[in-house]
Amino acid sequence: MEILLVIDIQQKYMNSYDPNLLERVNVRIHEAIASDMPVVYVRNVGKLENEDKYVLAEGLDVVSEFVFAKRWPSAFSSEEFVQFIERLKVDTINMVGVDGRCCVARTAHGAVKRGYKVRIYLDSVAAKNDNFYLKELPEMRDAGVEIIAD
Template identity: 25%
Template sequence: MKNFHLEKDNTVFLFIDVQDKLINSVFNKEQFMKNAKVLSEVAGIMGVETLATLQYPKGLGEMNAEVKAPIENVNTIAKTAFSAMLDEEFVKAIKGTGKKQIVVLGIEAHVCVMFTARDLIDAGFEVYIPSDAVGSRSEFNYNNALHQLNEMGCVITNTESVMFDLNSVAGTETFKKVQSLIK
């Protein structure tokens, strides 16, 4: 059974291939960028551990500067495999966190996001996909990926649910900072 409750101290945010050349190719670029930036800010405000992958950075470039800014010290791992779990350095990094809940966002939903999520589940992790913070070149591939990710056992969620689940007590200074991100 899926666990629908995120625990801050057991959560890692994983930014998959948030690179400008890929961002510019997704059909839902505006929605994706808005929510990727919000989740990056949430991670920064709340001190949630973050990892990022870059698909073939020599050709596709570095992580988008706006998304990276709030999490400047993010552990960024270059890869050429579509599943990050096929990269030894990534596997060592994700297991080294000691955390089991992975919030996965990025590009493309039907390739690198889906294959990484599938392999994370196979390795015993709980995977949460904020559907408004993943992107694909076509709407069909995006919708198909969300369906498959759900069938695999991922929790399909959204940016605001992640924000408030990780910060579920109103009135604190952290809550106020996180709440201010909703526009």
């Protein structure tokens, strides 16, 4: 089973990225719905006492109740997320979100190490530091991540 994983599209972060990113992520969400692909969200929540400050972005199409909190860059740091995708028998994870160099990249590497097929949609991923991100892309590709450029 395939899922679309939406990583850290949160109000707190959106001012750091292209204003059209949210629209492109929403397009991917609706493509997933049209393909009967579950849409799963992870959000970084930082320190426990600040969790309520880390809400999903205004305007993000939240089309499922599958929302998981993580405290570290990789989505695989959330035990609830890991258990959820194991129950679904996920084999392919399609990724969109921020930050491409950190949370998206760490989740992609973690997924590949766990045996998942991984696709990253470049039009729906953003990074604060493009130089580091562009260096990370070939490393992800070499690790087995499929980079979709359209």
